[in-house]
Amino acid sequence: xxxxxxxxxxxxxxxxxxxxxxxxxxxxxxxxxxxxxxxxxxxxxxxxxxxxxxxxxxxxxxx
Amino acid sequence: xxxxxxxxxxxxxxxxxxxxxxxxxxxxxxxxxxxxxxxxxxxxxxxxxxxxxxxxxxxxxxxxxxxxxxxxxxxxxxxxxxxxxxxxxxxxxxxxxxxxxxxxxxxxxxxxxxxxxxxxxxxxxxxxxxxxxxxxxxxxxxxxxxxxxxxxxxxxxxxxxxxxxxxxxxxxxxxxxxxxxxxxxxxxxxxxxxxxxxxxxxxxxxxxxxxxxxxxxxxxxxxxxxxxxxxxxxxxxxxxxxxxxxxxxxxxxxxxxxxxxxxxxxxxxxxxxxxxxxxxxxxxxxxxxxxxxxxxxxxxxxxxxxxxxxxxxxxxxxxxxxxxxxxxxxxxxxxxxxxxxxxxxxxxxxxxxxxxxxxxxxxxxxxxxxxxxxxxxxxxxxxxxxxxxxxxxxxxxxxxxxxxxxxxxxxxxxxxxxxxxxxxxxxxxxxxxxxxxxxxxxxxxxxxxxxxxxxxxxxxxxxxxxxxxxxxxxxxxxxxxxxxxxxxxxxxxxxxxxxxxxxxxxxxxxxxxxxxxxxxxxxxxxxxxxxxxxxxxxxxxxxxxxxxxxxxxxxxxxxxxxxxxxxxxxxxxxxxxxxxxxxxxxxxxxxxxxxxxxxxxxxxxxxxxxxxxxxxxxxxxxxxxxxxxxxxxxxxxxxxxxxxxxxxxxxxxxxxxxxxxxxxxxxxxxxxxxxxxxxxxxxxxxxxxxxxxxxxxxxxxxxxxxxxxxxxxxxx
Numbered sequence: 001x002x003x004x005x006x007x008x009x010x011x012x013x014x015x016x017x018x019x020x021x022x023x024x025x026x027x028x029x030x031x032x033x034x035x036x037x038x039x040x041x042x043x044x045x046x047x048x049x050x051x052x053x054x055x056x057x058x059x060x061x062x063x
Numbered sequence: 064x065x066x067x068x069x070x071x072x073x074x075x076x077x078x079x080x081x082x083x084x085x086x087x088x089x090x091x092x093x094x095x096x097x098x099x100x101x102x103x104x105x106x107x108x109x110x111x112x113x114x115x116x117x118x119x120x121x122x123x124x125x126x127x128x129x130x131x132x133x134x135x136x137x138x139x140x141x142x143x144x145x146x147x148x149x150x151x152x153x154x155x156x157x158x159x160x161x162x163x164x165x166x167x168x169x170x171x172x173x174x175x176x177x178x179x180x181x182x183x184x185x186x187x188x189x190x191x192x193x194x195x196x197x198x199x200x201x202x203x204x205x206x207x208x209x210x211x212x213x214x215x216x217x218x219x220x221x222x223x224x225x226x227x228x229x230x231x232x233x234x235x236x237x238x239x240x241x242x243x244x245x246x247x248x249x250x251x252x253x254x255x256x257x258x259x260x261x262x263x264x265x266x267x268x269x270x271x272x273x274x275x276x277x278x279x280x281x282x283x284x285x286x287x288x289x290x291x292x293x294x295x296x297x298x299x300x301x302x303x304x305x306x307x308x309x310x311x312x313x314x315x316x317x318x319x320x321x322x323x324x325x326x327x328x329x330x331x332x333x334x335x336x337x338x339x340x341x342x343x344x345x346x347x348x349x350x351x352x353x354x355x356x357x358x359x360x361x362x363x364x365x366x367x368x369x370x371x372x373x374x375x376x377x378x379x380x381x382x383x384x385x386x387x388x389x390x391x392x393x394x395x396x397x398x399x400x401x402x403x404x405x406x407x408x409x410x411x412x413x414x415x416x417x418x419x420x421x422x423x424x425x426x427x428x429x430x431x432x433x434x435x436x437x438x439x440x441x442x443x444x445x446x447x448x449x450x451x452x453x454x455x456x457x458x459x460x461x462x463x464x465x466x467x468x469x470x471x472x473x474x475x476x477x478x479x480x481x482x483x484x485x486x487x488x489x490x491x492x493x494x495x496x497x498x499x500x501x502x503x504x505x506x507x508x509x510x511x512x513x514x515x516x517x518x519x520x521x522x523x524x525x526x527x528x529x530x531x532x533x534x535x536x537x538x539x540x541x542x543x544x545x546x547x548x549x550x551x552x553x554x555x556x557x558x559x560x561x562x563x564x565x566x567x568x569x570x571x572x573x574x575x576x577x578x579x580x581x582x583x584x585x586x587x588x589x590x591x592x593x594x595x596x597x598x599x600x601x602x603x604x605x606x607x608x609x610x611x612x613x614x615x616x617x618x619x620x621x622x623x624x625x626x627x628x629x630x631x632x633x634x635x636x637x638x639x640x641x642x643x644x645x646x647x648x649x650x651x652x653x654x655x656x657x658x659x660x661x662x663x664x665x666x667x668x669x670x671x672x673x674x675x676x677x678x679x680x681x682x683x684x685x686x687x688x689x690x691x692x693x694x695x696x697x698x699x700x701x702x703x704x705x706x707x708x709x710x711x712x713x714x715x716x717x718x719x720x721x722x723x724x725x726x727x728x729x730x731x732x733x734x735x736x737x738x739x740x741x742x743x744x745x746x747x748x749x750x751x752x753x754x755x756x757x758x759x760x761x762x763x764x765x766x767x768x769x770x771x772x773x774x775x776x777x778x779x
Contacts, residue, residue: 022333022575026311029568033307037300049295051146051220052286 067215067536070529071144075157077431077528079137080424082165084514086133087420089172090125091507097122098500101652102493104675104683112176114685116611120187121175126412127185127275129168134420135279136160136203139226141427142286143210146220148534152209156202163199167192178609179249182644183264185271186240190251193241200237204230211558215534219558221302225282227562228310232274232569239573240267246706247699250605254710257639258325261647266317266573273313276411277379280419281309281348284376287423288355291368297354301347307568308344312337314569319390322399323621324647325636331392338390345383352376367442371422374450378414382407400617400651402492403464406457413453413506421445421513428517432524441516448509455502463495472625480628485654490681590637593770595712596763598700598726603763605703606756607646610687617648618657618767631658631768638771641712653684658768665736666743668761690757691747695730697723730758 099106100115107113140157144150151157170192174180180187188196207230211219240263243251253260289296296302318326318334353376356363363369385407389398398404429436436442470488473481482488544553554561596604607613620626622633634657639645663671670677673691675684704712704719718725734753737743752758 022315022571025571029311030308034304037303040300040303045299046295048218048220049289049299051216051218052142052222052289053293053295 065535066533068531068533069150070531072140072151072154072157073431073530074528075151075154075161076137076141076427078161079133079140080427080431080517082161083130083133083137083420083424084517086125086129086168087417087510088507088514090122090130091503091510093118093122093125095500095503095507098496098503100685101496101683102500104685108686109688111178111687111689114610114687116614116685117176117178117180119614120180120184120611121172123185124171124175124187125168127271128171131276131280131412131416131420132164134416134423135229135275135283136164137427138283138287138423139207139279142222142283143207143226146216146223146286147210147214148216148532149210149214152206152213156206156209160199160203160206163195163202167195167199170195174249178611180608180611181241181243181251181253182608182611182613182646183240183253183260184268184649186237186264186267189249190241190243190245191248193237193243196237197234200230200234204234208558208562215536217537219561220286221296221299221306222282222286224306224561224565225278225285227558228306228565228569229274229279229282231562231566232270232278232310232314235566235569235573236267236270236274240264244706244710246702250699250703252703252706252710253644255643255645256710257642257645258327258636260643260645261321261324261639262318262326262330264645265320266314269317269320270314272408272411273316276416277313278310280416281305283419283423284348284352284372287419287426288352288372288376291366291372291422291426292356292359292362294355294357294359297351297357301351305344305348305351309341309348310565311568311571312341312344314571314573315575316341316386316390319386319395320649321647322390322392322395323623324619325634325639327636335390335392339387342383342387345386346380349376349380349383352379367439367446368422368426370443370446371418371425371449374446374453375415375418375422378410378418378453382411382415385410396621396623397468398464399621400649401464401468402460402495402650403468404650406460406464409456409460410453413449413456417506417510418449421449421510424513424517428520429524432521433527434520434524437516437519437523441512445509445512445516448505448512452502452504452506452509455505456499457502459495459498459502463492463499466492466495471629472623474625474628478628480625483629485629486679486681489652489683588635588637589640590635590771592773593638593640595641595707595714596766597729598697598704598718598722599729599759599762600766601703601707601763602695602697602700602726603759603761604646606690606760607763608644612656613646613648615648615650615652615684616654616656617651618655619647620655620657626655630655632771634768635771638768641707643707643710643712653682656764656767660765660767660769661772665733665761665765666740668764669737669743669757672757672760687757690760691750691752691755693756694754695756695759697726700726727753729762730754733758733761 096113097115097118100118104115111117140151167188171188174189174192175187179189181189186193207226211223242254244254245251255263285296285302315337316334318330319338320334322331322335324331353373356369356373359369363373388394389404389407398407425436425442467488470482470491475481554564618634620630620633627633667678669691671679672687674686674688675682676686700722701719704714704722708714708719730753734751737752738748
């Protein structure tokens with residue numbers, strides 16, 4: 001009976017490419033993002049994170 | 064630069080706030096009704112529209128889309144205007160969004176008890192309502208993006224990223240999962256069948272949790288927690304990492320709802336891996352929320368709003384720890400189909416969603432009505448009632464889940480099941496169901512206090528609707544990057560590009576998982592003995608769907624010794640190729656029914672449907688007396704078969720032309736079987752049972768899981 005579930009995707013050529021694509025995509029995006037975030041200047045970060053608070057007047061530029 | 068004066072629209076926030084409270088009470092009340100049905104299965108006897116299978120979807124939909132939905136919109140409309148320093152783009156669109164959404168909820172509250180359902184969990188509503196949801200969602204989207212475009216704030220705060228991700232992803236999920244072919248105004252068939260339908264459904268189902276109950280509420284957390292504590296978020300860096308990794312990972316996790324099922328192994332494994340990885344961004348977010356209160360913990364003691372937030376975020380941490388754990392196959396084998404899952408989702412719903420909403424409502428009530436909250440003491444009482452309610456709800460169900468799972472799996476030394484009768488495993492956990500209902504009652508009582516408190520606050524407060532503010536308009540700057548501008552800062556002010564990138568991030572996961580399943584027909588091995596349903600069985604299946612049987616009965620036997628011993632041969636992907644929609648179910652309040660066909664005779668099913676306690680004393684299944692008295696509606700049978708042909712089911716023209724003749728023949732046969740029982744002849748001898756709905760349902764149940772057996776006989 002195992003024949004019914006064992007060979008689901010054997011018929012697709014190079015089926016292993018799907019998980020490999022996903023792995024590569026995920027790690028590229030993640031590492032780029034992480035690198036970018038760690039490089040952000042502290043001053044900008046502080047200004048942005050004060051946005052929800054009262055008396056935050058500086059809306060035009062932080063860049 | 065000269066400042067501009069403008070008004071924030073507070074009225075729309077108030078409207079959503081009131082709707083949140085009203086639907087919160089309704090949704091929880093239905094939940095409580097459902098919880099009591101476990102203990103007193105007879106108390107709504109004979110009222111079809113109040114039976115468990117119809118009320119359960121009403122409860123889930125009311126809590127998710129009506130209660131949490133309105134609370135999200137309330138928070139979004141308040142925080143967006145302030146974070147962007149602009150009034151909402153269009154008052155008319157805001158109003159259409161509000162009233163449209165309420166109408167959809169009312170439509171759901173009418174159609175679900177009537178049994179008009181597509182049966183796919185959290186997407187039960189039929190196609191006309193699905194279209195209405197899409198339209199209202201687009202209205203909301205235009206309003207949100209329009210506000211972003213006319214903002215007076217260069218940078219877009221992280222909360223709004225979460226709102227945008229919600230907007231996009233829910234739209235994609237909703238549309239793809241609800242692709243169905245209408246047969247009549249309130250009946251449609253899924254364009255996907257069997258395994259594919261299951262995969263799309265749980266890709267949707269999991270992400271309904273992720274992108275409706277989680278991401279927008281995280282956005283609210285990033286705005287309201289700093290606001291109430293009056294200090295910036297713990298780490299803005301962490302919030303960026305949190306956002307991108309969460310949306311990228313979440314979309315892959317769906318298949319963890321289908322572990323050990325007939326879903327292909329690679330898709331199951333993909334689901335597990337990504338679900339386990341999800342713990343990192345989730346806990347990153349939780350820590351970010353909790354640590355925002357660093358140095359302000361003394362405020363938590365005095366401020367009920369912060370108390371609610373702390374328990375909410377802790378609940379988020381608990382359920383996002385549990386989620387990855389439950390995605391491990393070893394634990395999933397135990398937890399799946401049991402009350403453990405019900406406990407798990409209620410930690411999310413009651414603690415995370417319910418308490419975030421409550422905290423925000425208390426805080427907004429005093430802001431919107433410009434007065435102190437009517438009673439801090441009542442709010443504190445609500446907090447404690449709610450917290451105790453959560454504990455009384457969840458802990459007994461954890462115990463129930465473990466108890467039942469272990470009872471299902473116990474063997475005697477001679478290889479037979481210790482608890483061969485499924486019912487024994489149900490009666491064992493009845494005390495837990497009573498405690499659960501008690502917990503739910505506490506929680507609802509607390510929420511009613513909130514309603515009263517807000518009502519009193521509103522009565523004492525000011526009736527001024529809008530709030531005057533001033534801010535400088537944005538300087539025009541080039542759409543391209545300024546010389547010293549960082550890439551992510553630039554990206555954040557390019558709203559449209561940012562939205563597209565978010566869409567790409569969420570689409571990748573769905574595409575890689577689903578496209579191979581949809582495009583390669585040969586990936587589901589054909590079992591030659593599996594044939595389409597006969598007209599009568601098809602009608603019976605639609606009654607099964609209408610009564611919501613799939614809310615308590617799975618049709619998916621996992622390849623475990625304990626399940627094969629109890630239910631029969633485990634389920635194969637090829638057996639579901641004509642199942643539109645799939646009916647695998649997600650919870651076994653009653654036993655699996657995939658191999659029920661031929662297990663009992665027609666009379667057993669007849670008596671069991673009339674009153675389950677006749678055949679199974681102590682059963683908590685509702686009785687379905689109306690199936691014995693309502694005539695089977697065959698006006699759409701041919702249309703249904705034609706729709707199936709359009710979707711690829713190989714009915715011949717002869718079968719369609721002769722549909723009613725075939726249907727009557729099979730019904731007559733079943734009536735003859737029923738008449739073999741003298742009791743039946745005595746009680747129903749005069750009634751023309753072959754014309755009643757019960758006969759169709761019996762035909763369907765007797766067919767279930769039998770095709771594969773015919774195949775074996777043929778091979779032998």
